[in-house]
Amino acid sequence: MLAVFHVWTPSGDPAQAICLFRRLFHLPCPGCGMTRAFTALAKGEWSAAVALHPLAPALAAELILGWAAWGIALAARRPLRLPVRTDVLLLANLAALVALWLGRVATGTLPW
Numbered sequence: 001m002l003a004v005f006h007v008w009t010p011s012g013d014p015a016q017a018i019c020l021f022r023r024l025f026h027l028p029c030p031g032c033g034m035t036r037a038f039t040a041l042a043k044g045e046w047s048a049a050v051a052l053h054p055l056a057p058a059l060a061a062e063l064i065l066g067w068a069a070w071g072i073a074l075a076a077r078r079p080l081r082l083p084v085r086t087d088v089l090l091l092a093n094l095a096a097l098v099a100l101w102l103g104r105v106a107t108g109t110l111p112w
Contacts, residue, residue, distance in 0.1 A: 018035065019031070019032065028101075028110040028111070029101070030097040030098050030100070030101035031053070031097060032053070032101075032110055032111060033052035033053040033056075033110070033111040034052075034053045034055075034056055034059070036052045036053075036111070037049040037050075037052035037053040037056030038056060038060060040052060040056075041056060041057065041060055051111075052111050053111075054100060055093075055096060055097065055100060059093065062089075062093070066082075069082065
């Protein structure tokens with residue numbers, strides 16, 4: 001996945017958006033800019049990634065840590081035990097995405 005994001009650069013053109021929300025409603029969704037931000041992170045462009053979506057580095061770190069924990073559990077042949085419940089983590093991420101989105105809508109700082 002990292003190699004794909006390193007090589008591929010998604011278009012910022014709304015007509016070519018892969019987001020169903022954006023295609024249907026012509027509005028940026030709470031995750032708008034996340035794919036482009038992950039692409040920037042893969043290329044080492046941290047400031048561009050944060051400008052596209054401020055939560056991208058944190059979500060990328062969560063994905064990497066979760067993937068590593070899963071791999072370690074598989075290698076040890078033990079069930080995966082996380083320090084936090086997955087549903088709580090998902091709800092917290094969703095709340096952060098929506099809060100950031102509302103703030104960016106109010107200030108007009110969403111990436112198009």
